[in-house]
């Protein structure tokens with residue numbers, strides 16, 4: 638049975654410092670779920686839990702109290718609106734959510750690819766695709782060594798535009814197959830979710846070949862996937878579902894490939 642696009646587990650609202658659309662409210666996000674027949678959605682605003690020590694400086698708007706200020710979330714019959722967060726990993730590979738606060742979240746998204754934040758996620762601005770590729774590998778490996786609640790953890794946007802000045806394909810093509818197989822085998826063993834939100838509808842065939850390779854390998858190793866639009870504005874929600882369907886077709890995903898948390902009960 639084909640993978641059903643009935644969820645979106647990575648969405649920001651106005652609470653995120655990088656969300657500049659005042660209409661991106663929890664209520665508007667719930668309306669998006671109704672319109673596109675989604676049964677499970679999750680709000681994942683940026684979090685750096687101030688209980689976690691970091692050499693890097695994080696935006697005050699990422700504090701625990703800012704992220705929880707959206708509660709309670711509006712609900713609607715037949716739709717579960719979950720409360721989550723997108724935390725981060727600093728340049729010392731520290732993850733920004735403390736153990737005592739993990740239980741406050743239904744779902745935690747961890748990006749290992751926010752390589753654009755010099756002084757936060759990387760010490761200095763990256764200068765070459767090779768450097769970015771090495772960090773791509775080192776950071777996901779470091780994450781997998783953490784003690785995370787893997788059954789409610791997702792790894793965000795592995796091939797996003799933040800990796801190296803928008804030159805993502807140049808970096809991804811440098812990742813060796815055997816490294817990817819080893820990393821995704823570990824992901825499969827841990828049971829962490831792999832996020833899907835690549836803008837495949839807008840990609841050239843050449844880029845598609847390069848950028849889909851990690852996901853094909855993840856599927857080969859038995860990893861489970863969830864959809865997460867990472868929308869920061871209402872306009873982005875309008876094309877999310879169509880893009881999800883395209884990704885599902887390209888990867889030939891089945892319901893059995895779905896991350897358990899993404900399933901609607």
Ligand SMILES: [Zn+2]
Pocket residue numbers: 723748751793794
């Ligand atoms: Zn992100």
Ligand SMILES: [Zn+2]
Pocket residue numbers: 647649723867
């Ligand atoms: Zn995000």
